[in-house]
Amino acid sequence: xxxxxxxxxxxxxxxxxxxxxxxxxxxxxxxxxxxxxxxxxxxxxxxxxxxxxxxxxxxxxxxxxxxxxxxxxxxxxxxxxxxxxxxxxxxxxxxxxxxxxxxxxxxxxxxxxxxxxxxxxxxxxxxxxxxxxxxxxxxxxxxxxxxxxxxxxxxxxxxxx
Amino acid sequence: xxxxxxxxxxxxxxxxxxxxxxxxxxxxxxxxxxxxxxxxxxxxxxxxxxxxxxxxxxxxxxxxxxxxxxxxxxxxxxxxxxxxxxxxxxxxxxxxxxxxxxxxxxxxxxxxxxxxxxxxxxxxxxxxxxxxxxxxxxxxxxxxxxxxxxxxxxxxxxxxxxxxxxxxxxxxxxxxxxxxxxxxxxxxxxxxxxxxxxxxxxxxxxxxxxxxx
Numbered sequence: 001x002x003x004x005x006x007x008x009x010x011x012x013x014x015x016x017x018x019x020x021x022x023x024x025x026x027x028x029x030x031x032x033x034x035x036x037x038x039x040x041x042x043x044x045x046x047x048x049x050x051x052x053x054x055x056x057x058x059x060x061x062x063x064x065x066x067x068x069x070x071x072x073x074x075x076x077x078x079x080x081x082x083x084x085x086x087x088x089x090x091x092x093x094x095x096x097x098x099x100x101x102x103x104x105x106x107x108x109x110x111x112x113x114x115x116x117x118x119x120x121x122x123x124x125x126x127x128x129x130x131x132x133x134x135x136x137x138x139x140x141x142x143x144x145x146x147x148x149x150x151x152x153x154x155x156x157x158x159x160x161x
Numbered sequence: 162x163x164x165x166x167x168x169x170x171x172x173x174x175x176x177x178x179x180x181x182x183x184x185x186x187x188x189x190x191x192x193x194x195x196x197x198x199x200x201x202x203x204x205x206x207x208x209x210x211x212x213x214x215x216x217x218x219x220x221x222x223x224x225x226x227x228x229x230x231x232x233x234x235x236x237x238x239x240x241x242x243x244x245x246x247x248x249x250x251x252x253x254x255x256x257x258x259x260x261x262x263x264x265x266x267x268x269x270x271x272x273x274x275x276x277x278x279x280x281x282x283x284x285x286x287x288x289x290x291x292x293x294x295x296x297x298x299x300x301x302x303x304x305x306x307x308x309x310x311x312x313x314x315x316x317x318x319x320x321x322x323x324x325x326x327x328x329x330x331x332x333x334x335x336x337x338x339x340x341x342x343x344x345x346x347x348x349x350x351x352x353x354x355x356x357x358x359x360x361x362x363x364x365x366x367x368x369x370x371x372x373x374x
Binding site: 089 | 225246248249335336337340342345364365366367372374
Protein backbone atom coordinates (compact mmCIF):
# COMPACT_ATOMS: atom_id res chain seq x y z
CA UNK A 1 0.00 0.00 0.00
CA UNK A 2 2.77 2.34 0.92
CA UNK A 3 4.65 1.47 -2.20
CA UNK A 4 1.64 2.14 -4.34
CA UNK A 5 1.03 5.52 -2.79
CA UNK A 6 4.64 6.41 -3.41
CA UNK A 7 4.38 5.51 -7.09
CA UNK A 8 1.26 7.62 -7.49
CA UNK A 9 3.04 10.57 -5.97
CA UNK A 10 6.02 10.00 -8.22
CA UNK A 11 3.68 9.91 -11.22
CA UNK A 12 2.13 13.26 -10.35
CA UNK A 13 5.50 14.87 -9.79
CA UNK A 14 6.67 13.60 -13.15
CA UNK A 15 3.47 14.82 -14.78
CA UNK A 16 3.90 18.27 -13.26
CA UNK A 17 7.46 18.44 -14.52
CA UNK A 18 6.44 17.37 -18.03
CA UNK A 19 3.52 19.79 -18.19
CA UNK A 20 5.51 22.76 -16.95
CA UNK A 21 8.37 21.93 -19.28
CA UNK A 22 6.14 21.68 -22.31
CA UNK A 23 4.32 24.89 -21.34
CA UNK A 24 7.54 26.84 -21.06
CA UNK A 25 8.76 25.39 -24.31
CA UNK A 26 5.53 26.56 -26.01
CA UNK A 27 6.05 30.05 -24.71
CA UNK A 28 9.75 30.08 -25.32
CA UNK A 29 9.67 28.78 -28.87
CA UNK A 30 9.71 31.73 -31.23
CA UNK A 31 6.81 31.58 -33.66
CA UNK A 32 7.75 32.40 -37.20
CA UNK A 33 5.49 31.80 -40.14
CA UNK A 34 5.97 33.29 -43.61
CA UNK A 35 2.30 34.34 -43.64
CA UNK A 36 1.91 35.37 -40.02
CA UNK A 37 5.31 36.71 -39.11
CA UNK A 38 6.45 36.47 -35.50
CA UNK A 39 3.26 37.66 -33.85
CA UNK A 40 2.11 35.28 -31.07
CA UNK A 41 -1.05 33.33 -31.81
CA UNK A 42 -3.10 35.16 -29.20
CA UNK A 43 -2.33 38.57 -30.72
CA UNK A 44 -3.53 40.22 -33.89
CA UNK A 45 -0.74 40.77 -36.37
CA UNK A 46 -0.43 44.20 -37.94
CA UNK A 47 -2.10 44.31 -41.34
CA UNK A 48 0.37 44.09 -44.20
CA UNK A 49 0.73 47.17 -46.37
CA UNK A 50 -1.24 47.30 -49.59
CA UNK A 51 1.27 46.53 -52.31
CA UNK A 52 1.44 48.49 -55.56
CA UNK A 53 -0.52 47.26 -58.53
CA UNK A 54 1.29 46.07 -61.64
CA UNK A 55 0.29 48.59 -64.26
CA UNK A 56 2.88 48.10 -66.98
CA UNK A 57 0.43 46.81 -69.63
CA UNK A 58 3.08 44.27 -70.66
CA UNK A 59 1.59 40.89 -71.43
CA UNK A 60 2.59 38.17 -69.02
CA UNK A 61 3.45 34.64 -70.07
CA UNK A 62 0.95 32.01 -68.96
CA UNK A 63 2.30 29.36 -66.60
CA UNK A 64 0.26 26.63 -68.29
CA UNK A 65 -1.84 26.66 -71.46
CA UNK A 66 -5.22 26.71 -69.74
CA UNK A 67 -4.36 29.58 -67.42
CA UNK A 68 -6.61 32.62 -67.86
CA UNK A 69 -4.19 35.41 -68.78
CA UNK A 70 -3.64 37.83 -65.90
CA UNK A 71 -4.56 41.48 -66.33
CA UNK A 72 -1.37 43.55 -66.59
CA UNK A 73 -3.05 46.83 -65.70
CA UNK A 74 -5.19 48.51 -63.07
CA UNK A 75 -8.92 47.85 -63.17
CA UNK A 76 -9.88 50.18 -60.35
CA UNK A 77 -13.43 51.40 -60.78
CA UNK A 78 -14.16 49.22 -63.79
CA UNK A 79 -17.87 48.54 -63.93
CA UNK A 80 -18.83 45.02 -64.95
CA UNK A 81 -22.53 44.47 -64.47
CA UNK A 82 -25.81 44.07 -66.29
CA UNK A 83 -25.57 47.63 -67.63
CA UNK A 84 -22.07 47.74 -68.97
CA UNK A 85 -18.72 46.02 -69.16
CA UNK A 86 -15.76 48.38 -69.09
CA UNK A 87 -13.31 45.65 -70.14
CA UNK A 88 -15.22 45.07 -73.37
CA UNK A 89 -15.00 48.76 -74.27
CA UNK A 90 -11.39 47.91 -75.22
CA UNK A 91 -11.18 44.11 -75.56
CA UNK A 92 -14.34 43.51 -77.63
CA UNK A 93 -13.71 42.47 -81.21
CA UNK A 94 -14.93 45.73 -82.71
CA UNK A 95 -12.98 47.85 -80.24
CA UNK A 96 -9.51 46.37 -80.61
CA UNK A 97 -8.58 48.45 -83.65
CA UNK A 98 -8.84 51.69 -81.72
CA UNK A 99 -7.78 50.41 -78.32
CA UNK A 100 -4.91 48.18 -79.54
CA UNK A 101 -5.87 45.77 -76.78
CA UNK A 102 -5.89 42.00 -77.36
CA UNK A 103 -9.29 40.69 -78.42
CA UNK A 104 -10.94 38.37 -75.96
CA UNK A 105 -10.62 34.74 -77.02
CA UNK A 106 -13.15 33.22 -79.39
CA UNK A 107 -13.74 30.57 -76.72
CA UNK A 108 -15.65 33.28 -74.85
CA UNK A 109 -18.28 33.28 -77.61
CA UNK A 110 -19.10 29.63 -76.96
CA UNK A 111 -22.15 28.65 -74.96
CA UNK A 112 -22.25 25.57 -72.74
CA UNK A 113 -23.38 23.37 -75.64
CA UNK A 114 -20.27 24.32 -77.59
CA UNK A 115 -22.15 26.55 -80.02
CA UNK A 116 -20.41 29.75 -81.05
CA UNK A 117 -22.56 32.83 -80.53
CA UNK A 118 -22.17 36.12 -82.36
CA UNK A 119 -20.84 37.86 -79.29
CA UNK A 120 -19.66 37.15 -75.76
CA UNK A 121 -21.51 34.31 -74.12
CA UNK A 122 -23.32 35.36 -70.94
CA UNK A 123 -21.38 32.77 -68.95
CA UNK A 124 -18.11 34.44 -69.96
CA UNK A 125 -19.28 38.01 -69.42
CA UNK A 126 -17.87 38.60 -65.94
CA UNK A 127 -14.18 38.94 -66.78
CA UNK A 128 -12.79 39.16 -63.25
CA UNK A 129 -14.19 35.76 -62.34
CA UNK A 130 -11.08 34.35 -64.05
CA UNK A 131 -8.84 37.26 -65.05
CA UNK A 132 -7.29 39.26 -62.25
CA UNK A 133 -4.88 42.17 -61.95
CA UNK A 134 -1.55 41.53 -60.24
CA UNK A 135 0.19 43.18 -57.33
CA UNK A 136 3.94 43.46 -56.92
CA UNK A 137 4.52 41.14 -53.97
CA UNK A 138 7.25 39.01 -52.51
CA UNK A 139 5.69 35.55 -52.30
CA UNK A 140 5.34 34.63 -48.61
CA UNK A 141 5.57 30.91 -49.32
CA UNK A 142 7.97 29.18 -51.64
CA UNK A 143 6.56 27.95 -54.93
CA UNK A 144 8.09 24.90 -56.55
CA UNK A 145 5.86 24.90 -59.62
CA UNK A 146 7.67 23.56 -62.67
CA UNK A 147 6.68 24.70 -66.14
CA UNK A 148 5.52 21.87 -68.45
CA UNK A 149 8.21 22.76 -71.01
CA UNK A 150 10.90 22.26 -68.37
CA UNK A 151 9.40 18.89 -67.42
CA UNK A 152 9.28 17.73 -71.03
CA UNK A 153 12.80 18.96 -71.59
CA UNK A 154 14.02 17.06 -68.58
CA UNK A 155 12.28 13.88 -69.75
CA UNK A 156 13.57 14.03 -73.32
CA UNK A 157 16.23 16.71 -73.80
CA UNK A 158 16.21 18.27 -77.21
CA UNK A 159 13.12 16.37 -78.35
CA UNK A 160 10.73 18.00 -80.79
CA UNK A 161 7.43 19.03 -79.28
CA UNK B 162 -53.00 112.82 -57.94
CA UNK B 163 -54.18 113.23 -61.48
CA UNK B 164 -56.06 109.97 -61.86
CA UNK B 165 -59.77 109.74 -61.35
CA UNK B 166 -61.14 107.76 -58.43
CA UNK B 167 -61.84 104.22 -59.81
CA UNK B 168 -64.79 103.66 -57.48
CA UNK B 169 -66.71 106.58 -58.88
CA UNK B 170 -65.68 106.01 -62.47
CA UNK B 171 -68.18 104.75 -65.06
CA UNK B 172 -68.01 101.50 -67.08
CA UNK B 173 -64.45 100.67 -68.33
CA UNK B 174 -62.78 102.70 -65.62
CA UNK B 175 -60.33 100.05 -64.17
CA UNK B 176 -58.48 99.96 -67.47
CA UNK B 177 -58.44 103.74 -67.56
CA UNK B 178 -57.21 103.80 -63.93
CA UNK B 179 -54.28 101.45 -64.66
CA UNK B 180 -53.25 103.46 -67.66
CA UNK B 181 -53.41 106.55 -65.51
CA UNK B 182 -51.15 104.92 -62.91
CA UNK B 183 -48.60 103.95 -65.55
CA UNK B 184 -48.65 107.47 -66.94
CA UNK B 185 -48.08 108.88 -63.49
CA UNK B 186 -45.24 106.42 -62.81
CA UNK B 187 -43.55 107.41 -66.05
CA UNK B 188 -44.10 111.05 -65.09
CA UNK B 189 -42.28 110.54 -61.76
CA UNK B 190 -39.45 108.43 -63.24
CA UNK B 191 -38.75 110.69 -66.18
CA UNK B 192 -38.36 113.89 -64.15
CA UNK B 193 -35.50 114.84 -61.77
CA UNK B 194 -36.18 114.25 -58.10
CA UNK B 195 -37.38 117.31 -56.23
CA UNK B 196 -37.01 115.68 -52.79
CA UNK B 197 -33.71 113.70 -52.70
CA UNK B 198 -30.30 115.13 -53.46
CA UNK B 199 -28.28 113.69 -56.33
CA UNK B 200 -25.67 112.49 -53.82
CA UNK B 201 -28.24 110.64 -51.76
CA UNK B 202 -29.64 108.97 -54.88
CA UNK B 203 -26.17 107.92 -56.07
CA UNK B 204 -25.20 106.51 -52.66
CA UNK B 205 -28.57 104.77 -52.17
CA UNK B 206 -28.31 103.32 -55.67
CA UNK B 207 -24.78 102.09 -54.97
CA UNK B 208 -25.78 100.49 -51.66
CA UNK B 209 -28.85 98.88 -53.19
CA UNK B 210 -26.66 97.61 -56.03
CA UNK B 211 -24.20 96.05 -53.60
CA UNK B 212 -27.01 94.42 -51.64
CA UNK B 213 -28.84 93.03 -54.66
CA UNK B 214 -25.78 91.93 -56.60
CA UNK B 215 -24.11 90.50 -53.51
CA UNK B 216 -27.32 88.77 -52.51
CA UNK B 217 -27.75 87.36 -55.99
CA UNK B 218 -24.23 85.99 -56.13
CA UNK B 219 -24.44 84.63 -52.59
CA UNK B 220 -27.61 82.80 -53.50
CA UNK B 221 -25.95 81.59 -56.68
CA UNK B 222 -22.98 80.26 -54.74
CA UNK B 223 -25.24 78.68 -52.13
CA UNK B 224 -26.94 76.66 -54.85
CA UNK B 225 -23.52 75.64 -56.14
CA UNK B 226 -22.40 73.50 -53.22
CA UNK B 227 -22.28 69.78 -52.57
CA UNK B 228 -24.53 70.35 -49.54
CA UNK B 229 -27.23 72.01 -51.64
CA UNK B 230 -27.02 69.43 -54.43
CA UNK B 231 -27.31 66.51 -52.03
CA UNK B 232 -30.18 68.20 -50.21
CA UNK B 233 -32.75 66.19 -52.14
CA UNK B 234 -32.87 62.43 -51.86
CA UNK B 235 -32.75 61.88 -55.63
CA UNK B 236 -29.17 63.14 -55.69
CA UNK B 237 -28.10 61.98 -52.22
CA UNK B 238 -29.21 58.36 -52.54
CA UNK B 239 -28.30 57.78 -56.17
CA UNK B 240 -25.58 59.74 -57.89
CA UNK B 241 -23.91 61.11 -54.76
CA UNK B 242 -23.76 57.67 -53.17
CA UNK B 243 -22.06 56.39 -56.32
CA UNK B 244 -19.56 59.24 -56.39
CA UNK B 245 -18.32 58.36 -52.91
CA UNK B 246 -16.37 55.31 -54.01
CA UNK B 247 -14.60 57.05 -56.89
CA UNK B 248 -11.28 58.84 -57.05
CA UNK B 249 -13.01 62.17 -57.55
CA UNK B 250 -14.41 61.95 -54.02
CA UNK B 251 -11.48 60.68 -51.99
CA UNK B 252 -7.92 60.23 -53.13
CA UNK B 253 -4.25 60.44 -52.11
CA UNK B 254 -3.94 64.20 -52.50
CA UNK B 255 -7.16 65.13 -50.75
CA UNK B 256 -8.73 67.14 -53.56
CA UNK B 257 -12.43 66.62 -54.14
CA UNK B 258 -14.44 67.40 -57.22
CA UNK B 259 -17.87 68.34 -55.90
CA UNK B 260 -21.07 68.19 -57.96
CA UNK B 261 -20.90 71.73 -59.46
CA UNK B 262 -17.23 71.32 -60.40
CA UNK B 263 -18.32 68.97 -63.17
CA UNK B 264 -21.99 69.77 -63.70
CA UNK B 265 -22.09 73.59 -63.63
CA UNK B 266 -19.95 75.67 -66.01
CA UNK B 267 -17.51 77.92 -64.15
CA UNK B 268 -17.81 80.79 -66.62
CA UNK B 269 -20.47 83.24 -65.39
CA UNK B 270 -22.78 83.52 -68.41
CA UNK B 271 -22.71 79.77 -69.02
CA UNK B 272 -23.35 79.22 -65.34
CA UNK B 273 -26.47 81.43 -65.44
CA UNK B 274 -27.64 79.57 -68.55
CA UNK B 275 -27.22 76.22 -66.80
CA UNK B 276 -28.95 77.52 -63.69
CA UNK B 277 -31.98 78.54 -65.74
CA UNK B 278 -31.96 75.12 -67.38
CA UNK B 279 -31.91 73.59 -63.91
CA UNK B 280 -35.36 74.98 -63.20
CA UNK B 281 -36.55 71.90 -65.07
CA UNK B 282 -34.83 69.79 -62.45
CA UNK B 283 -36.82 71.61 -59.75
CA UNK B 284 -39.96 70.66 -61.71
CA UNK B 285 -38.74 67.07 -61.85
CA UNK B 286 -38.15 67.05 -58.12
CA UNK B 287 -41.57 68.52 -57.30
CA UNK B 288 -43.39 66.05 -59.53
CA UNK B 289 -41.17 63.12 -58.59
CA UNK B 290 -39.90 62.15 -62.02
CA UNK B 291 -37.01 60.12 -60.52
CA UNK B 292 -38.11 59.77 -56.91
CA UNK B 293 -37.70 55.99 -56.76
CA UNK B 294 -34.64 53.89 -57.67
CA UNK B 295 -36.71 52.20 -60.40
CA UNK B 296 -37.77 55.48 -61.99
CA UNK B 297 -34.18 56.68 -61.82
CA UNK B 298 -32.90 53.49 -63.46
CA UNK B 299 -35.45 53.89 -66.26
CA UNK B 300 -34.39 57.44 -67.08
CA UNK B 301 -30.73 57.01 -66.32
CA UNK B 302 -29.58 56.61 -69.93
CA UNK B 303 -31.54 59.68 -71.04
CA UNK B 304 -30.07 61.79 -68.26
CA UNK B 305 -26.57 60.49 -68.89
CA UNK B 306 -26.92 61.20 -72.61
CA UNK B 307 -27.70 64.84 -71.79
CA UNK B 308 -24.52 65.18 -69.76
CA UNK B 309 -22.36 63.38 -72.32
CA UNK B 310 -23.74 65.63 -75.06
CA UNK B 311 -22.94 68.71 -72.97
CA UNK B 312 -19.38 67.53 -72.30
CA UNK B 313 -18.89 66.63 -75.95
CA UNK B 314 -20.19 70.02 -77.11
CA UNK B 315 -17.89 72.06 -74.87
CA UNK B 316 -14.87 69.79 -75.45
CA UNK B 317 -15.03 68.41 -71.89
CA UNK B 318 -14.52 71.90 -70.47
CA UNK B 319 -15.44 70.87 -66.93
CA UNK B 320 -12.78 68.13 -67.00
CA UNK B 321 -10.24 70.54 -68.38
CA UNK B 322 -10.86 73.08 -65.64
CA UNK B 323 -8.59 70.79 -63.60
CA UNK B 324 -6.98 68.39 -66.11
CA UNK B 325 -5.30 70.30 -68.91
CA UNK B 326 -3.42 68.71 -71.78
CA UNK B 327 -0.70 71.36 -71.38
CA UNK B 328 0.17 70.23 -67.87
CA UNK B 329 -0.25 66.52 -68.60
CA UNK B 330 3.01 64.56 -68.44
CA UNK B 331 2.52 61.28 -70.29
CA UNK B 332 5.81 59.91 -68.99
CA UNK B 333 4.25 59.90 -65.53
CA UNK B 334 1.26 57.95 -66.78
CA UNK B 335 0.82 54.23 -67.16
CA UNK B 336 1.93 53.02 -70.60
CA UNK B 337 -1.67 52.38 -71.61
CA UNK B 338 -2.78 55.88 -70.68
CA UNK B 339 0.26 57.46 -72.35
CA UNK B 340 -0.42 55.65 -75.63
CA UNK B 341 -4.13 56.47 -75.63
CA UNK B 342 -3.66 60.14 -74.74
CA UNK B 343 -0.91 60.58 -77.34
CA UNK B 344 -2.93 58.88 -80.06
CA UNK B 345 -6.34 60.43 -79.45
CA UNK B 346 -6.32 63.34 -76.99
CA UNK B 347 -3.43 65.57 -77.99
CA UNK B 348 -4.42 65.68 -81.65
CA UNK B 349 -7.98 66.60 -80.71
CA UNK B 350 -9.45 63.50 -82.29
CA UNK B 351 -11.24 62.65 -79.06
CA UNK B 352 -12.23 64.55 -75.98
CA UNK B 353 -12.15 63.34 -72.35
CA UNK B 354 -15.76 62.16 -72.17
CA UNK B 355 -15.37 59.95 -75.27
CA UNK B 356 -13.38 57.42 -73.23
CA UNK B 357 -13.94 58.42 -69.60
CA UNK B 358 -17.63 57.74 -69.20
CA UNK B 359 -18.85 56.44 -65.87
CA UNK B 360 -15.83 57.58 -63.88
CA UNK B 361 -17.86 59.40 -61.23
CA UNK B 362 -21.21 57.61 -61.41
CA UNK B 363 -22.41 54.17 -62.38
CA UNK B 364 -23.17 53.65 -66.03
CA UNK B 365 -26.67 53.17 -67.42
CA UNK B 366 -27.50 50.35 -69.82
CA UNK B 367 -24.81 51.05 -72.44
CA UNK B 368 -26.27 49.08 -75.33
CA UNK B 369 -26.29 51.36 -78.36
CA UNK B 370 -23.79 53.84 -76.96
CA UNK B 371 -20.84 54.11 -79.39
CA UNK B 372 -17.79 52.22 -78.12
CA UNK B 373 -19.82 50.05 -75.77
CA UNK B 374 -21.80 46.86 -76.06
